[in-house]
Every structure is written in C-alpha cells, then in structure tokens.
Amino acid sequence: MKAIRTHDSSAGIAGLVYEDVPDAKAGLCEVLIKVVACGITHNELDWPIWTCRAGHRREAIIPGNEVSGVVAAVGFGTAGFAIGDEVYGLNDQLRDGAAAEFVAIEARNLARKPVSLDHIHAAAVPRAGLTAWKALFDHGKLEKGQTVVIHGAGGAVGSVAAQLAHWAGAEVIGTGREHSRELAAGLGVDRYLALDNGEKLEDVAGQADLVVDTVGGEVLTGSSVLLRPGGILITIKAASEFPTDRDDIAKIVFVQLPNRDQLAELARLIDEGVLKPQVGAVYPLAEATAAFTTKAAGGVPGRMILQP
Ligand SMILES: NC(=O)c1ccc[n+]([C@@H]2O[C@H](COP(=O)([O-])OP(=O)(O)OC[C@H]3O[C@@H](n4cnc5c(N)ncnc54)[C@H](OP(=O)(O)O)[C@@H]3O)[C@@H](O)[C@H]2O)c1
Numbered sequence: 001m002k003a004i005r006t007h008d009s010s011a012g013i014a015g016l017v018y019e020d021v022p023d024a025k026a027g028l029c030e031v032l033i034k035v036v037a038c039g040i041t042h043n044e045l046d047w048p049i050w051t052c053r054a055g056h057r058r059e060a061i062i063p064g065n066e067v068s069g070v071v072a073a074v075g076f077g078t079a080g081f082a083i084g085d086e087v088y089g090l091n092d093q094l095r096d097g098a099a100a101e102f103v104a105i106e107a108r109n110l111a112r113k114p115v116s117l118d119h120i121h122a123a124a125v126p127r128a129g130l131t132a133w134k135a136l137f138d139h140g141k142l143e144k145g146q147t148v149v150i151h152g153a154g155g156a157v158g159s160v161a162a163q164l165a166h167w168a169g170a171e172v173i174g175t176g177r178e179h180s181r182e183l184a185a186g187l188g189v190d191r192y193l194a195l196d197n198g199e200k201l202e203d204v205a206g207q208a209d210l211v212v213d214t215v216g217g218e219v220l221t222g223s224s225v226l227l228r229p230g231g232i233l234i235t236i237k238a239a240s241e242f243p244t245d246r247d248d249i250a251k252i253v254f255v256q257l258p259n260r261d262q263l264a265e266l267a268r269l270i271d272e273g274v275l276k277p278q279v280g281a282v283y284p285l286a287e288a289t290a291a292f293t294t295k296a297a298g299g300v301p302g303r304m305i306l307q308p
Pocket residue numbers: 041042043044127128131151152153154155156157158175176177180195196214215219235236237254255256257297298299300301302303
C-alpha cells in the first residue's frame with residue numbers, strides 16, 4: 001500500500017516520504033480500516049514516539065493517528081464491527097498511523113462515525129475532541145456558570161474545547177491570533193483576546209476558574225494572572241513552562257489516549273448539532289509534506305486533513 005513515512009527521528013517534516021510500505025493487517029482484536037481521511041498534528045513528529053512501550057526502537061513511523069474510514073477486515077476476536085462499517089478513531093500514538101491507504105487499529109480505539117459528518121470532518125475529531133473533553137471535564141471539572149480561558153481557541157483542539165465549554169454552560173474566553181477572532185465568535189467564545197494584536201492576558205486577570213492551554217511558551221507561563229484562587233491550569237504542551245509564581249492553583253499536564261466511550265459521546269454531540277468540527281485544509285496523501293509545512297507555518301484554522 002502507499003503511505004507517508006519517516007525513517008529519521010531527527011528530520012521532522014523534512015524526513016517524510018511517500019512510498020510503498022507493507023500492507024497493514026488486522027491483528028488480534030483489531031480492525032483494518034480503508035482510510036478515507038486522516039487528521040495530522042503539525043508537530044507530532046517531535047513527540048517522543050520513536051521508542052515503543054516495550055522499549056524497542058521504531059525504525060519508521062507512519063504519522064496521522066486520527067482516522068475516519070470504512071472497515072475492510074476484522075482480526076481474530078474482534079467484536080462490534082463488521083466489514084463496511086463507517087468508523088472513526090484515534091490510533092495508539094506508538095503504532096503506525098493513518099497517513100496511508102489502510103491502517104490497523106485496536107477495535108477499542110474506534111467508534112461509529114457521526115452519521116451527520118463526512119469522513120473529512122470526522123477525521124478532525126478524534127484527537128482534538130478527546131483532548132478537549134479530557135481537559136475540560138475529566139481534569140478541569142468544568143461546571144455550568146464557571147469561566148474558562150482557552151488558549152489557541154481557533155486551533156484543532158481549542159476550537160473543539162471552545163464549543164464543548166459553551167455547551168457546558170461556561171463563560172468562554174478564547175485567546176489566539178487576530179485571524180481566529182471571527183471563527184472563535186462562531187464557536188461560542190464570549191470574549192476573545194488577540195495576543196498578536198495588542199490584547200493581553202492581564203485584560204481578563206483573575207476571572208478564570210479553569211485555563212486550558214494549547215499554545216505553551218510565554219502564553220502558558222503568563223497564565224497564572226488569569227486564575228482565581230483554587231483554579232486549575234491545564235496544558236497539553238510542556239510542564240516545564242508552567243508558571244512558578246502561584247501555589248494556590250492546580251497545574252495539570254497530560255497526554256491524550258484513545259477512548260471509545262468518549263468518541264461515542266462526541267459523535268452523539270456532533271449528530272445533535274452541538275459540535276461542529278473545524279477543517280482548515282485538505283491535502284492529497286502524496287502531498288503530506290506540504291500539508292505539515294503549511295499547518296506548521298500558522299494561520300490554518302482547525303485540523304489539517306490528508307486523503308489517500
Ligand atoms: N498532550 C496531548 O495529548 C496533545 C493532544 C493534542 C495536541 N497536542 C499539542 O497541542 C498543541 C496544539 O495542537 P492543535 O492540534 O490544536 O494545534 P493548532 O491547530 O495549531 O492550534 C494551536 C492554535 O494556537 C494558535 N497559536 C499558536 N501559537 C500562538 C501564540 N504564540 N499566540 C497566539 N496564538 C497562538 C495557533 O494559531 P496559528 O495557526 O496562527 O499558529 C492555533 O490557532 C500542539 O503543540 C500539539 O502537539 C497535545
């Protein structure tokens with residue numbers, strides 16, 4: 001089958017090649033998916049993904065672990081899915097991803113595709129949706145009437161987080177660049193701070209019960225000013241960038257794992273019209289390098305999608 005791969009752990013996007021690879025096969029309790037659309041994260045090749053849990057080094061990586069497609073085969077012991085089913089899911093980050101014609105995924109990491117979405121929009125949901133859900137509700141304990149600040153509200157994770165927080169009845173303050181202001185307003189963001197256009201975190205000092213950071217760097221380090229005493233600061237970036245000037249707030253960093261039940265819940269919210277996944281651009285699989293490069297350069301809202 002054709003796939004995008006990298007064989008070089010230090011090359012980043014420059015190491016990606018479009019090539020023939022061994023056919024993916026469904027193993028024990030796995031599903032083989034004919035990929036219709038694959039979601040990528042521009043800096044995923046920088047994550048610590050070259051060493052598997054068992055400790056052995058991966059020789060090559062197929063990126064893009066968010067997938068929407070059609071079940072082509074089921075492995076031994078796989079229950080709940082049949083050939084022809086339309087599914088979406090998040091593959092384990094330490095396995096080959098979906099930037100390929102086919103991908104094998106553990107069935108427990110899949111759910112039925114939202115019926116109201118095409119595959120392109122469904123592929124924008126798994127990592128972004130699961131990460132946003134975990135940040136807001138599992139770690140952030142967000143409740144109706146609270147105020148949440150979402151850094152990067154126009155991005156893939158942030159755009160889902162903004163919609164879910166609005167749905168949960170929170171006051172939503174979004175931050176990001178000026179180009180995302182209009183998008184954020186349409187997602188339910190009540191107040192938006194364009195950090196590249198003169199607006200500052202200090203403008204909403206002391207108002208937040210929860211901060212969800214998808215940007216990191218100075219935005220994260222400067223976030224202690226936002227929180228009320230007892231508030232929660234969550235980042236999906238680097239814990240090393242947490243502010244050190246507050247001991248009356250909780251600080252949480254996490255890495256999202258696949259979760260079938262939450263995928264099913266996200267699909268329900270999508271089909272009820274609560275959540276609208278944002279797709280910034282769609283590239284052919286063979287042009288993955290351009291897709292990664294373009295998204296990394298900034299200005300592409302929501303998720304970048306590849307299609308075989
Ligand atoms: N821990 C986890 O489990 C987990 C899960 C998913 C993602 N992540 C990480 O989280 C980050 C966000 O992921 P994503 O897919 O949502 O990326 P994304 O789509 O690029 O979203 C980031 C958003 O923040 C904006 N932004 C970036 N730097 C900014 C700055 N200095 N000031 C203001 N706005 C800024 C971006 O605008 P521009 O597009 O204009 O730059 C974009 O709208 C990535 O680094 C990703 O690797 C971690």
